[in-house]
Amino acid sequence: MKKALVILMVMASTMSWGQCTENALNKYVSWGVSMSNNSDFNSGSYSSLEFGVIYNDVAYGLSLGRGSLNGIFKNDDIRNYFYEVKVAPSFPIGKVYGNIILGVGSYIDTKHNFIEYGLGVSYTYKKIGYGVSYTNWDGVDYVTPSISFNF
DSSP: OHHHHHHHHHTSOOOOOOOOSSSSOEEEEEEEEEEOSOSSTTTTEEEEEEEEEEETTEEEEEEEEESOSTTTTSSOOGGGEEEEEEEEEEEEETTEEEEEEEEEEEETTSSOEEEEEEEEEEEEETTEEEEEEEEEETTEEEEEEEEEEEO
16 A cells, blocks of 8 residues: 555656646756745755656656755765655646645655655746745645756
């Protein structure tokens, strides 16, 4: 059952903000900073870089990031970093696109796994996408502004 749930989530989510208006396969890279309501910005925020493809208005991505900005570039440890597989179908809402975000991931060199789910909205001008999402990531609610480049 757990494997079926993971496969279902992988088939349905992502934080990516590129949209495709054709049936072509498009590539993107996206960067975002996720912020919780923690009183310490560094402890309650994380940054990630996502690489992926978009086909038929569904984005499939791989995110790489750091679970907290606390101590970055100092006393660093590989166990602070994570990877996540995401899928995000998108749909037009006037001049913007709505996104349903689902993902599963793990911290590197640990047994700590997590899921992400939420909603987002994005706007693309030429090849640059601007977005914001509200997700629950590893049991904590985050707001994430992001920017992406579509190839």
